[in-house]
Amino acid sequence: MALEEAKYRVVHQNEAYEIRLYDDRLVAQVEYDGENSGFRTLFNFISGANTAKSKIEMTTPVTQSIEIEMTTPVSQYSDSSGKVMQFFMPSKFTEETVPEPTNPAVKIKTVEGGHFAVVRYSGRASDKNFRKHSDALESELQKNGVRYLKPFLKATYDSPFTLPFLRRNEAMVRVEWD
Secondary structure: OOOEEOOEEEEEEOOOOEEEEEOOEEEEEEEEOOOOHHHHHHHHHHOOOEOOOOOOOOEEOEEEEOOOOOOOOOOOOOOOOOEEEEEEOOOOOOOOOOOOEOOOOOEEEEEOOEEEEEEEEOOOOOHHHHHHHHHHHHHHHHHOOOOEEEEEEEEEOOOOOOOHHHOOEEEEEEEOOO
C-alpha cells in the first residue's frame, strides 16, 4: 500500500535540481539531539501516544534538519540542538482535528508552503550522504543565482528495510522563486 505523499507541483527543472511549489502542510514536529530519538518520539505519537489514543497513518516524506558545521554563524532551525524532525500529517487532518500529542516534546504546527529546490538521490539516508547532495545543490543554486534560505532539509521516503539502491531520499531548501 502506498503512503500519502506531501503534494507539490514542479515549476522548474534542470539537470541538477527541480523547483517545487508546496502548499501549507500540517506536521508533528520534535526537536532532538540523539540519532533516532526524534523518529521514535514521533512514531509513538502516530502509534497512539495522543489524546484520542488513535493510530495516524504514516505519510511521506519524513523531514529532518541537520546541523551543518560552518565557520560563520548560520540561522538554525532549532533553538536547542539544531535538529528537528517532522512527520507530515495526513491531508484529512486540520490543526483542529488532529489528535493532540500526549508527549509535550511533540508539537503540531503548520509549515508555510512555498518554493523548494530539491535534488533526489538513492542510497543510505546518512548525514554524510545528505551533506554530499545538499552541498551539490547549494553549489548549483549559487551558480544559478538562486537565493535560498537555510536550513537544508533531508527528506526520506522509504523504510530503513528498503535496499539502499532503491531508496528515495532528497535534499531540499526553501528558495525565492517567481
